[in-house]
Amino acid sequence: MKPVFREAPGAILIEPRKVIHMATARQQLLQKLAVKTDSKIVLIVMDGVGGIHTMNSPKTALEIAKTPNLDALATRSALGRANPADVGITPGSGPGHLALFGYDPIVPAHEIGRGVLEACGINFRLNENMVATRGNFCTLGADKKITDRRAGRIPSEEGARICAKLQAAIKEIDGVKIHVLPVKEYRFCTIFEAPGLAPEVLDTDPQKVGLETLPAKAFTDSAAAKKTADIANKFIAKAFETIADEPKANGLVLRGFSVDPGLPSFQDLYKLNPCAIATYPLYRGVASLAGMKVLETGQTIAEEVETLKAVWNEYDFFFFHVKKTDSSGEDGNLDYKVHVIEEFDAALADILKLGPNVIAITGDHCTPYVMKGHSFHPVPLLVCGENCDVDDTKAFSESECLRGSIGTIYSEKLMGLLLANAGKLNKFGS
Amino acid sequence: MKPVFREAPGAILIEPRKVIHMATARQQLLQKLAVKTDSKIVLIVMDGVGGIHTMNSPKTALEIAKTPNLDALATRSALGRANPADVGITPGSGPGHLALFGYDPIVPAHEIGRGVLEACGINFRLNENMVATRGNFCTLGADKKITDRRAGRIPSEEGARICAKLQAAIKEIDGVKIHVLPVKEYRFCTIFEAPGLAPEVLDTDPQKVGLETLPAKAFTDSAAAKKTADIANKFIAKAFETIADEPKANGLVLRGFSVDPGLPSFQDLYKLNPCAIATYPLYRGVASLAGMKVLETGQTIAEEVETLKAVWNEYDFFFFHVKKTDSSGEDGNLDYKVHVIEEFDAALADILKLGPNVIAITGDHCTPYVMKGHSFHPVPLLVCGENCDVDDTKAFSESECLRGSIGTIYSEKLMGLLLANAGKLNKFGS
Numbered sequence: 001m002k003p004v005f006r007e008a009p010g011a012i013l014i015e016p017r018k019v020i021h022m023a024t025a026r027q028q029l030l031q032k033l034a035v036k037t038d039s040k041i042v043l044i045v046m047d048g049v050g051g052i053h054t055m056n057s058p059k060t061a062l063e064i065a066k067t068p069n070l071d072a073l074a075t076r077s078a079l080g081r082a083n084p085a086d087v088g089i090t091p092g093s094g095p096g097h098l099a100l101f102g103y104d105p106i107v108p109a110h111e112i113g114r115g116v117l118e119a120c121g122i123n124f125r126l127n128e129n130m131v132a133t134r135g136n137f138c139t140l141g142a143d144k145k146i147t148d149r150r151a152g153r154i155p156s157e158e159g160a161r162i163c164a165k166l167q168a169a170i171k172e173i174d175g176v177k178i179h180v181l182p183v184k185e186y187r188f189c190t191i192f193e194a195p196g197l198a199p200e201v202l203d204t205d206p207q208k209v210g211l212e213t214l215p216a217k218a219f220t221d222s223a224a225a226k227k228t229a230d231i232a233n234k235f236i237a238k239a240f241e242t243i244a245d246e247p248k249a250n251g252l253v254l255r256g257f258s259v260d261p262g263l264p265s266f267q268d269l270y271k272l273n274p275c276a277i278a279t280y281p282l283y284r285g286v287a288s289l290a291g292m293k294v295l296e297t298g299q300t301i302a303e304e305v306e307t308l309k310a311v312w313n314e315y316d317f318f319f320f321h322v323k324k325t326d327s328s329g330e331d332g333n334l335d336y337k338v339h340v341i342e343e344f345d346a347a348l349a350d351i352l353k354l355g356p357n358v359i360a361i362t363g364d365h366c367t368p369y370v371m372k373g374h375s376f377h378p379v380p381l382l383v384c385g386e387n388c389d390v391d392d393t394k395a396f397s398e399s400e401c402l403r404g405s406i407g408t409i410y411s412e413k414l415m416g417l418l419l420a421n422a423g424k425l426n427k428f429g430s
Numbered sequence: 431m432k433p434v435f436r437e438a439p440g441a442i443l444i445e446p447r448k449v450i451h452m453a454t455a456r457q458q459l460l461q462k463l464a465v466k467t468d469s470k471i472v473l474i475v476m477d478g479v480g481g482i483h484t485m486n487s488p489k490t491a492l493e494i495a496k497t498p499n500l501d502a503l504a505t506r507s508a509l510g511r512a513n514p515a516d517v518g519i520t521p522g523s524g525p526g527h528l529a530l531f532g533y534d535p536i537v538p539a540h541e542i543g544r545g546v547l548e549a550c551g552i553n554f555r556l557n558e559n560m561v562a563t564r565g566n567f568c569t570l571g572a573d574k575k576i577t578d579r580r581a582g583r584i585p586s587e588e589g590a591r592i593c594a595k596l597q598a599a600i601k602e603i604d605g606v607k608i609h610v611l612p613v614k615e616y617r618f619c620t621i622f623e624a625p626g627l628a629p630e631v632l633d634t635d636p637q638k639v640g641l642e643t644l645p646a647k648a649f650t651d652s653a654a655a656k657k658t659a660d661i662a663n664k665f666i667a668k669a670f671e672t673i674a675d676e677p678k679a680n681g682l683v684l685r686g687f688s689v690d691p692g693l694p695s696f697q698d699l700y701k702l703n704p705c706a707i708a709t710y711p712l713y714r715g716v717a718s719l720a721g722m723k724v725l726e727t728g729q730t731i732a733e734e735v736e737t738l739k740a741v742w743n744e745y746d747f748f749f750f751h752v753k754k755t756d757s758s759g760e761d762g763n764l765d766y767k768v769h770v771i772e773e774f775d776a777a778l779a780d781i782l783k784l785g786p787n788v789i790a791i792t793g794d795h796c797t798p799y800v801m802k803g804h805s806f807h808p809v810p811l812l813v814c815g816e817n818c819d820v821d822d823t824k825a826f827s828e829s830e831c832l833r834g835s836i837g838t839i840y841s842e843k844l845m846g847l848l849l850a851n852a853g854k855l856n857k858f859g860s
Contacts, residue, residue, distance in 0.1 A: 025536055025537070026516060026536070029516070029519065029536055030518075033519070076485055386484070387482060387484070387798070387800070387801055387805065388482075389482035389483055389484075389807050389828075390482075390483045390484055390485060390488070391483070391829075391832070392829070403832075405483075405807075405828075405832060407511070407808070407832075407837070407838040408838075409517050410517075413516065413517035413518060414517075415518075416516065416517055416518030416519060417517050417518040417806070418518070419518060420518035420519070420520065420806040421518075425518065425519070425520065425806070426520075427520045427521070427522055427803075427804055428515055428519050428520060428521050428522060428525055428535075429521060429522035429523075429524045429525040429535070429541065429542075430522040430523070430524055430544065430712075
């Protein structure tokens with residue numbers, strides 16, 4: 001009954017399905033050196049903030065935007081660039097944020113599955129006996145083939161109603177507890193809870209209309225994965241019966257079978273008491289897995305700043321996420337990206353008034369508007385603190401960051417740099 | 431009887447207490463490519479040389495000092511920056527020098543204990559059966575509590591006399607040979623020699639006056655560590671009897687139980703015949719552990735240069751250490767740091783007259799006078815040699831080094847760069 005696990009550097013299996021992280025040598029060193037102090041660190045992640053220069057578009061959004069507050073801050077800061085994952089690697093927001101929080105994003109054991117992210121995004125606390133999946137409702141034709149992969153984008157209330165119906169009908173299968181939790185619109189979570197399950201199970205989503213949903217299937221010989229697949233298939237069969245009469249959401253697929261990666265927390269690693277101010281589930285999810293208190297906040301930057309002000313005395317580390325620099329870049333919308341940067345610049349003045357000991361501004365990756373997507377380029381980085389080593393840069397821009405005194409570092413190293421700037425690291429050796 | 435060892439990446443335990451180093455992949459590569467040639471390399475370490483810029487102190491000591499010789503050298507050199515341990519990590523001089531000598535300073539197996547450093551500093555050669563400790567004499571009151579942790583800073587002659595008295599009284603305990611060696615003033619070394627000892631023993635120093643000295647105590651379940659602690663306690667008991675009548679030094683504490691880390695030597699790794707010119711025990715100790723011949727020299731930079739001249743024909747690698755750039759920085763004494771830099775600048779002319787094929791100047795870490803202590807910032811680096819790639823920098827300063835053609839490297843990579851510049855590395859692969 002022992003499950004087989006892929007060998008993941010940085011992780012060690014100590015009992016069925018429980019992966020215990022060996023902190024990296026760097027994390028162990030930071031853990032040894034970190035001390036608790038009163039100083040406060042604000043890490044602002046402007047998602048996808050960086051851009052690139054081309055012959056036709058020689059200026060980036062950061063270079064076009066009018067940003068008096070960022071410029072003034074840059075003048076008294078150290079600038080540099082952060083390489084999110086590795087040279088040439090274009091990261092998703094998950095690895096991008098893992099790196100910013102100090103976890104090696106390339107270690108397979110640090111991979112955060114879609115199911116886990118979805119569960120964290122709705123503040124559902126996973127335990128070590130749970131395998132989480134992200135569910136999508138879909139519409140099936142009379143021939144059982146998918147006609148709409150998003151069930152006509154049913155409203156969230158509809159999704160919640162159908163999840164409740166499923167939960168009422170299916171509470172347990174062969175001793176495995178079933179959780180069905182609405183997320184948003186056609187999206188939900190199904191969580192399987194019992195000892196001896198494993199996440200090595202393929203998605204049931206064929207990724208195309210005109211095809212039947214796939215059976216859940218273990219992709220290792222692990223008995224635990226096979227059991228999980230079996231339970232998932234029994235759940236799907238019962239669920240199809242239960243929602244057969246629904247006009248739109250009469251089918252479902254399960255994706256991203258995954259378990260809590262068991263990341264060492266900010267408290268354990270850095271002796272920090274951290275909180276997260278972010279609007280989107282993914283960022284809230286990653287922050288939660290890192291041990292941050294994920295705060296309720298509004299949808300605008302100004303509302304996020306209000307949240308920051310309200311909790312200023314309660315924490316010593318603040319992860320502050322700005323989403324729309326990324327989405328505007330993804331849309332190739334230069335004007336809107338410039339607008340979001342200028343909107344943030346106005347809000348920055350209020351953040352600075354709180355008097356953080358260290359403030360850092362960077363991104364989880366670049367999203368150049370000319371590429372309409374994430375890119376592999378180093379991300380602009382600003383660090384301001386008493387001993388940051390002020391350089392002669394005058395603006396927070398890609399070209400100024402290239403000249404900055406921090407140089408180009410890996411994003412994974414940023415947390416150490418912030419702790420050092422905040423006076424939270426003892427000397428290493430004598 | 432098998433001792434338990436902490437798991438040290440980069441090291442492997444092959445028999446009780448003997449740790450054999452696995453050279454890093456980089457060290458193995460250098461070892462494979464290194465060739466013996468006549469060219470000479472001078473590595474000058476200006477301890478703590480680097481500084482930082484702040485809004486109130488926009489110039490560093492290097493930028494204020496008048497250094498015509500360094501400026502002229504910079505003009506025909508490649509500049510860059512060296513990151514001693516890792517981004518954000520403030521190293522002590524031990525890790526800082528280990529890195530400059532090409533050893534990964536973060537690998538726990540490379541950690542050099544205080545006892546070992548103290549023994550090396552007095553040229554005592556440790557063998558694999560020895561556990562070394564640093565001893566401090568202290569003054570005990572009638573109630574056995576410490577009244578002076580440094581025994582009134584007794585002069586070195588007093589310390590030597592009491593060490594001789596101890597050595598005469600205690601030569602062996604339960605088959606373990608005891609060495610008691612004077613260092614300086616109230617400081618001495620006690621070395622325990624026998625097969626089957628281990629260094630996992632806590633200090634006996636309570637670190638405060640008004641407390642009794644602590645018993646030696648193993649911090650693992652290792653029988654070897656427990657035996658070492660037992661012998662140490664028996665030594666302490668006999669020693670207390672022996673020196674009970676001393677007016678000041680009637681007590682002692684033992685600190686930094688440690689064994690020779692068994693570093694691969696400069697000869698083995700790089701095919702070099704190296705010497706060290708340094709005045710302080712710590713630097714002499716680390717150099718000795720790396721296989722360098724540690725030379726007798728005077729206390730001033732000019733005397734160190736005389737030593738260099740005297741042995742010029744005997745070696746092909748010269749580690750030349752300048753101490754006072756660090757101590758002046760620790761004291762926050764800008765004027766004195768500037769003075770030391772200018773004093774070195776004058777001496778540099780004489781060093782250059784010797785005609786080294788490669789000369790490098792850097793530090794083991796920064797000691798910004800504004801911080802009055804070591805810091806985590808990259809250290810200025812200069813490398814001059816026939817093929818160094820001369821850049822357009824005009825001075826050896828933090829801001830010029832930021833622009834230099836070497837870029838920012840890890841200090842651990844410097845030895846490879848110096849060997850390459852000296853034509854001492856074959857091509858890798860065909």
